[in-house]
Each structure stands twice: as structure tokens, then as C-alpha cells.
Amino acid sequence: MKSAELFRARFGGTPDGVWLAPGRANLMGEHTDYNDGYVLPFALGQSVTAAAARRAGRRLRLCSRQEPAASAEIALDGLAPGRVTGWAAYPAGVAWALEAAGHRLPGACIAFDSDVPSGAGLSSSAALECATALVLTELAELAVPRRELAAIARRAENEFVGVPTGIMDQSASLLCRSGHALLLDCLSLETSQVPFDPSAAGASLLLVNTRAKHDLADGEYGERRAECEEAARLLGIPSLRYLTNPADLDRLADPVLRRRARHVITDDQRVLDVVTLLSSPPADAYREIGRLLTQAHASLRDDFEISWPEADTTVEAALAAGAFGARMIGGGFGGSVLALVPATAGVPVRAAITEAFGRSGWRRPEFLDAAPSDSARRLVPAS
Numbered sequence: 021m022k023s024a025e026l027f028r029a030r031f032g033g034t035p036d037g038v039w040l041a042p043g044r045a046n047l048m049g050e051h052t053d054y055n056d057g058y059v060l061p062f063a064l065g066q067s068v069t070a071a072a073a074r075r076a077g078r079r080l081r082l083c084s085r086q087e088p089a090a091s092a093e094i095a096l097d098g099l100a101p102g103r104v105t106g107w108a109a110y111p112a113g114v115a116w117a118l119e120a121a122g123h124r125l126p127g128a129c130i131a132f133d134s135d136v137p138s139g140a141g142l143s144s145s146a147a148l149e150c151a152t153a154l155v156l157t158e159l160a161e162l163a164v165p166r167r168e169l170a171a172i173a174r175r176a177e178n179e180f181v182g183v184p185t186g187i188m189d190q191s192a193s194l195l196c197r198s199g200h201a202l203l204l205d206c207l208s209l210e211t212s213q214v215p216f217d218p219s220a221a222g223a224s225l226l227l228v229n230t231r232a233k234h235d236l237a238d239g240e241y242g243e244r245r246a247e248c249e250e251a252a253r254l255l256g257i258p259s260l261r262y263l264t265n266p267a268d269l270d271r272l273a274d275p276v277l278r279r280r281a282r283h284v285i286t287d288d289q290r291v292l293d294v295v296t297l298l299s300s301p302p303a304d305a306y307r308e309i310g311r312l313l314t315q316a317h318a319s320l321r322d323d324f325e326i327s328w329p330e331a332d333t334t335v336e337a338a339l340a341a342g343a344f345g346a347r348m349i350g351g352g353f354g355g356s357v358l359a360l361v362p363a364t365a366g367v368p369v370r371a372a373i374t375e376a377f378g379r380s381g382w383r384r385p386e387f388l389d390a391a392p393s394d395s396a397r398r399l400v401p402a403s
């Protein structure tokens with residue numbers, strides 16, 4: 021556990037505990053969360069760990085194995101958006117949002133480590149936020165329900181860091197269960213655990229980090245969000261969730277807004293279709309889910325226009341080598357692809373993707389396991 025070692029090296033002494041918060045992949049429902057729609061993420065085995073201890077005084081001392089040159093010391097009093105920048109804005113933002121929600125925090129030293137690749141669309145920042153949220157609430161002996169913690173972590177990202185994300189990533193990190201995907205209705209915030217165990221059905225999940233840079237803060241994400249809000253406004257509905265009849269899309273005169281809205285409502289439907297397939301699986305459930313994944317990719321590429329060349333190539337190569345289906349995941353413009361493959365096709369699918377990258381002169385992609393895992397928790401002492 022590298023975070024505990026880092027804690028001892030940087031702060032001295034023994035941490036009071038070590039906590040973990042996972043990254044996520046999303047099976048279905050992209051850019052649907054901030055449209056009050058449905059998402060179906062699952063937590064990954066890759067996670068952020070945080071070794072931490074209470075300290076006298078109202079200061080947070082933060083360090084990260086991934087940011088060795090950028091340790092931070094932050095005063096809890098007077099903390100406000102804009103005061104902290106760089107990676108430390110995420111944990112500092114969580115402290116700010118917790119206090120803004122009325123929770124009084126103690127000082128603390130926190131050492132972070134992560135094996136969630138950053139910039140890969142796997143929610144390394146939400147994992148950092150959620151690990152911090154658990155650390156700070158447990159050190160303060162506060163019992164904050166997980167759903168509330170997710171909202172607090174999201175507020176940190178939206179208002180402190182300044183990225184206008186939805187609630188999916190923080191919910192996944194805090195609420196998912198191993199062997200399940202999490203169906204989240206982003207309007208009611210109701211959740212249900214949907215059994216999701218591809219290996220039991222002779223299928224496997226392959227995550228491909230295309231290594232093309234993904235940066236939510238670069239404005240494109242916010243632009244898409246604004247387009248969706250504009251489409252809803254023109255249709256006279258509070259959000260695109262309320263667009264239930266696809267024929268109403270024709271009321272949008274602007275073809276771009278029409279395409280954006282079409283992606284959102286078709287992806288919402290695909291989430292529900294996947295849940296149905298997983299809930300009472302027919303024999304060919306994974307083949308059918310794969311078909312929906314590929315359909316979603318086309319929608320993200322053509323209607324929402326957030327795919328990128330490495331993702332399109334990955335999807336094409338995976339399909340040609342026998343995958344059931346594949347799609348880009350996350351905010352878009354870089355990051356990862358999720359492929360669903362027959363267990364026997366894992367090797368040829370990886371080889372085909374690697375070869376296609378080589379032909380295009382791109383850096384080799386990184387292949388990661390994507391096992392539906394448990395949500396954030398304390399590791400030491402075991403809870």
C-alpha cells in the first residue's frame with residue numbers, strides 16, 4: 021500500500037487509516053446524467069488510496085505519489101473557489117463543499133496514491149474526490165449518507181474546480197457494488213444494483229486506454245451541456261429527460277441541436293434496454309448488449325460528435341476481431357473504449373487493436389481489466 025508508505029515518508033508517524041475510492045467505467049448512458057437521464061456505470065478495480073491522520077489545527081497537508089513536486093498545505097478557514105489550483109483543488113474542494121454543507125472538519129494529513137490512469141476517462145478525479153470525502157468525514161466522525169457525499173464531491177468539482185460535470189462519476193465511486201452495474205436515475209437519484217457478471221456468461225470486458233488526451237476542462241464538455249440545455253429550452257421542457265416521443269425531435273429546427281438531443285434520448289433508452297437484458301438474460305444477452313454498445317458509439321460519434329480517431333479505430337478493430345461490441349466511454353475527446361468480447365476472443369481483439377494503432381503510427385494503447393468492483397471503503401483498519 022504505497023499511500024501508507026508515502027504518508028510515513030512525508031508526514032512521519034502512522035496514518036489513522038487508509039481509504040480507497042475506485043475509478044469507474046460506464047456500461048451505458050453517456051452525457052445523459054446532466055440531462056436528468058439514466059446511467060449504468062460500474063466501479064473499477066483501479067482506485068485512489070488515501071492514508072490519513074487527524075492533526076491539530078485547521079490545516080490540510082496533502083501529497084500525492086503522482087504529483088511529487090506539488091504537495092499542498094491548505095487552511096480550512098477562508099477556503100474558497102479559486103484559492104487552490106492544480107491537483108490539490110480536488111481534495112481542497114471536497115473540504116470546502118463539506119464545510120459549506122455544515123460539516124466542521126478537523127485538520128488532517130493525507131497521502132494519496134492512484135492506479136487509475138489520469139486523462140483516460142476513468143474518473144480519476146472523482147476517485148480522488150470520493151477518497152477525500154471518506155477520509156474527512158471518517159476522521160471527523162461524521163455520518164454522512166453516501167448519496168449526500170456524492171453530491172458534495174460533485175459540488176467540489178463543479179464549483180471549486182470549475183468543471184460542469186454531472187453526478188455519475190461520484191455516484192459510481194461511492195455506490196457501486198462488486199459484480200453489479202449501478203442503474204442511477206439522475207432525476208429522482210434512485211439507484212438499483214443490476215447484476216453484471218460477464219465472465220459467468222463466457223464474455224469479458226476489455227478497457228482500452230487510447231492514450232489520446234482527455235481534458236474535461238477544455239470547454240467542449242461544457243459546450244455539449246449548453247447545447248442540451250438549449251434544446252430543452254426550445255422544446256419547453258425542464259431537461260431532455262422529459263423528451264419521451266422521438267417525433268418531438270423534429271420540433272428542433274437546428275440540425276445540430278436535433279442530433280445532440282437524439283443522442284441523449286436514444287442513449288437513455290439504451291440504458292433501460294441493457295438493464296432489461298441483464299435482469300432476465302436471454303441466451304444471447306451479451307451479444308445483444310454488444311450490439312447496443314456499438315450503436316451507442318455511432319451515436320456518440322455522429323450525433324453527439326465527441327469521439328476521436330483512436331476510439332473509432334479501436335471500435336472498428338475490436339469488432340473486426342470478433343468483439344460483441346465496443347464504444348468510447350466518458351466525457352469524450354480522448355480517453356478509453358470499453359469492449360465486450362467473447363472470452364475466447366480477448367487475445368485476437370487486443371492484437372487487432374494494437375496492430376491498427378501501429379498502422380496509424382499511434383502510441384500503443386494500454387489494456388486494462390474492467391472487473392465490476394466495490395465502491396469506496398476504508399481498507400485499514402478493516403471496517
Ligand code: GLA
Pocket residue numbers: 049050051052053054185186187188189350351352
Ligand atoms: C464525465 C462527467 C460525467 C458524465 C460523463 C459523460 O465523466 O464527469 O458527469 O457527464 O462525462 O457521460
